Amino acid sequence: MSQPVLKIRDLSVSYQTEAGPLQALRDVTFAVPAGKIIGIVGESGCGKSTLISTIIRLIAPNARIGKGSILFKGDDLLRMTSAEMRALRGDEISMVFQDPMTSLNPVRPIGRQMADVQHRDALSRREKNARSESMLGRVGIPDPAAQLTRYPHQLSGGMRQRVAIAMALMAEPSLLIADEPTTALDATLEVQIIHRLQELQRDFGCSILFISHHLGVIAELCDEVVVMYAGEVVESGPMRDVFLEPRHPYTRKLLECDPARIAEPTRDLPVIEGSLPNLVQLPDGCIFRERCPKTIERCGLQRPRLAGDGHQASCHLLDTAE
Amino acid sequence: MLAFIIRRGLLSLLILFLAVSLLFGMIHIAPGDPASVMLGPRATPELKAEFARRMGLDQPLVMQLGTFYARLAHGDLGVDPFSERKVSEIVFEQLPFTLILVLTAIGGASLVGIPLGCFSAIRRNSLLDRLTAVMSVAFIAIPSFVVALYLLLWLAVSLRWFPAIGAGETGNYADQARHLVLPAVALGLGWVGYIARLVRSSMLEVMEENHIRTARAFGLPERTIIVHYALRIALLPTVTILGMGIGSMLSGALFAEIVFSRPGIGKLLYEAVLTRNYPIVMGAVLVTTGFFVFSTLVSDVVNAMLDPRLRERPGE
Ligand SMILES: Nc1ncnc2c1ncn2[C@@H]1O[C@H](COP(=O)(O)OP(=O)(O)OP(=O)(O)O)[C@@H](O)[C@H]1O
Ligand code: SF4
Ligand SMILES: [Mg+2]
Numbered sequence: 001m002s003q004p005v006l007k008i009r010d011l012s013v014s015y016q017t018e019a020g021p022l023q024a025l026r027d028v029t030f031a032v033p034a035g036k037i038i039g040i041v042g043e044s045g046c047g048k049s050t051l052i053s054t055i056i057r058l059i060a061p062n063a064r065i066g067k068g069s070i071l072f073k074g075d076d077l078l079r080m081t082s083a084e085m086r087a088l089r090g091d092e093i094s095m096v097f098q099d100p101m102t103s104l105n106p107v108r109p110i111g112r113q114m115a116d117v118q119h120r121d122a123l124s125r126r127e128k129n130a131r132s133e134s135m136l137g138r139v140g141i142p143d144p145a146a147q148l149t150r151y152p153h154q155l156s157g158g159m160r161q162r163v164a165i166a167m168a169l170m171a172e173p174s175l176l177i178a179d180e181p182t183t184a185l186d187a188t189l190e191v192q193i194i195h196r197l198q199e200l201q202r203d204f205g206c207s208i209l210f211i212s213h214h215l216g217v218i219a220e221l222c223d224e225v226v227v228m229y230a231g232e233v234v235e236s237g238p239m240r241d242v243f244l245e246p247r248h249p250y251t252r253k254l255l256e257c258d259p260a261r262i263a264e265p266t267r268d269l270p271v272i273e274g275s276l277p278n279l280v281q282l283p284d285g286c287i288f289r290e291r292c293p294k295t296i297e298r299c300g301l302q303r304p305r306l307a308g309d310g311h312q313a314s315c316h317l318l319d320t321a322e
Numbered sequence: 323m324l325a326f327i328i329r330r331g332l333l334s335l336l337i338l339f340l341a342v343s344l345l346f347g348m349i350h351i352a353p354g355d356p357a358s359v360m361l362g363p364r365a366t367p368e369l370k371a372e373f374a375r376r377m378g379l380d381q382p383l384v385m386q387l388g389t390f391y392a393r394l395a396h397g398d399l400g401v402d403p404f405s406e407r408k409v410s411e412i413v414f415e416q417l418p419f420t421l422i423l424v425l426t427a428i429g430g431a432s433l434v435g436i437p438l439g440c441f442s443a444i445r446r447n448s449l450l451d452r453l454t455a456v457m458s459v460a461f462i463a464i465p466s467f468v469v470a471l472y473l474l475l476w477l478a479v480s481l482r483w484f485p486a487i488g489a490g491e492t493g494n495y496a497d498q499a500r501h502l503v504l505p506a507v508a509l510g511l512g513w514v515g516y517i518a519r520l521v522r523s524s525m526l527e528v529m530e531e532n533h534i535r536t537a538r539a540f541g542l543p544e545r546t547i548i549v550h551y552a553l554r555i556a557l558l559p560t561v562t563i564l565g566m567g568i569g570s571m572l573s574g575a576l577f578a579e580i581v582f583s584r585p586g587i588g589k590l591l592y593e594a595v596l597t598r599n600y601p602i603v604m605g606a607v608l609v610t611t612g613f614f615v616f617s618t619l620v621s622d623v624v625n626a627m628l629d630p631r632l633r634e635r636p637g638e
C-alpha cells in the first residue's frame with residue numbers, strides 16, 4: 001500500500017473563550033490514503049469544520065493548536081512557515097467550502113475569480129479563460145463561456161457550488177477537501193454533484209476528504225468513513241465495514257435511526273436524544289457516556305482509546321468482548 | 323449600467339425639485355422683510371411697495387415659486403436687485419472657487435484616509451492603527467472653522483508658508499494652488515480620520531467574510547485579496563458617505579471662505595442672506611443643492627460600478 005496523502009495524528013485544537021478553552025478537537029487520528037475518498041460524519045458542532053480549517057491552517061484567531069501532527073506527503077503542515085503553507089493552498093490542497101452562497105466573491109465575475117485561482121500558472125488571460133471554460137464544462141455547467149462574465153449572484157446555488165468545485169479542481173490537487181458541499185442543495189442536485197465528484201476523482205486521481213451530515217451521501221461516495229463525536233474520532237474504517245458492522249454505540253445509534261440505512265438516506269443526520277457535552281468542562285471517562293445506552297462502570301472512570309486495525313472504534317465494550 | 327444611470331438621474335431631478343421648493347418656502351417664511359433691509363430704514367412705503375412688486379414679492383408664494391421654475395426652464399435665475407446683473411452670471415462666477423475647494427478637500431482626505439484605514443484594518447492594533455484612532459477622534463471633534471483659524475494664524479501669519487487670504491492671481495495656477503492649500507486642509511482634515519475609521523471598520527468586516535477565506539484557501543497573494551477582494555467591497559459605504567459628505571462640506575466651505583476671504587458660493591450666500599437678497603440666495607441654494615444631489619448621484623453610480631448587485635432593479 002502506498003503512503004497516505006494525509007496522516008493526522010493526535011491532533012488537539014481548542015478555542016479561547018470567555019468560559020475557558022473550548023476543546024474542539026481531542027487526539028484526532030486518521031489517514032487519507034492516496035486516490036481514495038474519505039468521508040467524515042458527525043452531528044453539528046462535533047468539530048468537522050475546525051478539523052479542515054486546521055488542515056489548511058486557516059483557523060479562527062482564537063483557535064490554538066495544542067498538539068499532534070498533520071503529515072501531508074510526509075511533511076508536517078503544522079511546522080510549515082506561512083509562506084510554505086500558502087504555496088500548498090490552491091495547488092496541492094484545495095477546498096470547497098460549506099456555503100456556496102457566500103464563498104464566492106460577490107463583486108468579481110466568475111471568469112476573473114477562476115483566472116485568479118490560476119495565479120501560479122504562466123498563462124495568458126485568454127489561455128486561463130479557456131481552461132476555466134473547459135473545467136466549467138466538466139463539472140456540468142451549461143454554456144460555460146457565457147458563465148465566465150457572470151457574477152455569483154446571477155447563478156443558482158447548484159451552479160455556484162459547481163463553480164466552486166471547478167475552481168478547486170483547476171489546480172489538479174493531490175487532496176481535495178470538501179466541507180458539506182451539497183448540504184445547501186436539493187436532493188437531485190446533490191446526487192448529480194456526487195456522481196460528478198466521483199467521476200472527477202477517477203479522472204484526476206486525487207484524494208478527497210468529504211464532510212457531510214448525510215449518511216446516504218457518504219455511503220454513496222466514500223471508500224472509508226470517519227465518525228466523529230464531540231471532537232473525537234469514535235470510529236473509522238472502510239465504508240462497508242462501518243455501515244454493516246458498526247462497533248461504536250454512537251455509530252449504531254446513527255444507523256439505527258436510519259432504518260433503510262444506506263438505501264434511502266435521510267437528508268440530515270438522525271437525531272439522537274440528549275445533547276453534546278460541554279466542551280469547556282469535559283466529563284471524565286468516555287465522551288459519549290451521557291447518551292450511551294450501554295454504559296459500564298469503566299466508562300465513567302477511563303477514557304476509551306481508538307483500537308483495532310483497519311476498522312477502529314473507541315469503546316470499552318470492545319476490549320471486554322475480546 | 324446605462325439604464326441604471328438614467329433611472330438614478332430621474333430620481334435625482336425629482337429630489338432636486340422637492341428640495342428646492344422646500345427651500346424656497348423656507349426662505350420666504352423666514353423673518354425679515356427684504357424691502358426694508360435693502361432699501362434702508364428711511365424708505366417710504368411707496369418705494370417699498372414698488373420694490374416688492376418689482377421682485378414679485380406681492381404675489382402668493384405658489385405663484386412666486388411657479389415664476390421661479392418658469393424662468394429656470396429658460397436658464398434664467400432672475401436679476402440681482404443691487405447690481406442689476408444676472409444672478410446666473412454671479413453664481414457661476416463664484417461656483418468654481420467653491421467646487422475646487424470642496425473637491426480638493428474631499429479628494430485629499432480620501433487619498434490619505436482610504437489607505438490609512440486599509441492599513442489600520444490589516445495591521446490592527448499596530449502603532450499606526452492606534453495613532454489614527456486617536457487623531458481621527460480629535461480631528462472629527464474640532465470644527466473646521468477652528469482648524470481654519472489656527473492654520474491661518476500658524477502657517478500663514480506666523481510662519482508665512484502659505485498666503486493668508488484670497489484665491490490667488492487669476493490665470494496663475496501655481497499661485498491659486500498655493501492659496502488652495504490652507505482652506506482645503508481646514509475643510510478636509512476632519513474627514514481624513516472619519517474616512518479612515520469608516521474604511522477600517524468595513525474592511526475588518528469584509529475580511530471576515532467567507533469569500534476572503536476562499537481566496538486564502540487558494541493561496542492568492544495577500545495584496546490581491548486586500549485590493550481586489552476586500553477593499554472594493556469595503557469602499558461601498560464610504561463612497562455613499564463621501565457623496566453625502568460633499569453636501570456638509572459645502573457648509574464647511576462657508577467658514578473656510580469667510581476665514582480665508584476666499585470668493586465662493588459660501589461667501590456669496592452668507593452675504594446674500596444678510597441683505598435678504600432673495601434672487602441671489604435662491605440662485606446659490608439651487609446650485610449647491612444641485613451639486614449635492616449630483617454628488618450623491620455620482621456616488622451611487624460609482625457604487626454600482628463597484629458592485630454588480632446594485633446595478634439590478636430590486637426583484638430583477
Ligand atoms: N471561533 C470559535 N470560537 C469558539 N468556539 C468555536 C469557534 N468555532 C467553532 N467553535 C466551537 O467549536 C465546536 C466545533 O465547531 P465546528 O464548526 O468545527 O463544528 P462542525 O462539525 O463543522 O459543525 P457544523 O456541522 O454545524 O458545520 C463547536 O462547539 C463550536 O461552537
Ligand atoms: S465506552 Fe462506555 S459510554 Fe463510551 S461508548 Fe462505550 S459503552 Fe458507551
Ligand atoms: Mg462546519
